[in-house]
Amino acid sequence: MVPSLMRYPGDLFADFDELQRQMDRLFGASGLNSSIRAVQRGSFPAVNVGTTPDAIEIYAFAPGIDAA
Numbered sequence: 001m002v003p004s005l006m007r008y009p010g011d012l013f014a015d016f017d018e019l020q021r022q023m024d025r026l027f028g029a030s031g032l033n034s035s036i037r038a039v040q041r042g043s044f045p046a047v048n049v050g051t052t053p054d055a056i057e058i059y060a061f062a063p064g065i066d067a068a
Contacts, residue, residue, distance in 0.1 A: 011017075045062040 045060045047061070048059040050057045050059075
């Protein structure tokens, strides 16, 4: 773990999760957890993201989809 982050106790995302719960209550969410971390593993295609001096490159591994 990055040493500069070691001084923070607990979950770094706990405050963001609480903010999301409050926003869900404010806007009347359905009660389902809408966090991206709540979805089942494998629900999204695997991706590789990289950069070059001229571009950001994203490679998604999605079987059955034509790259053209």
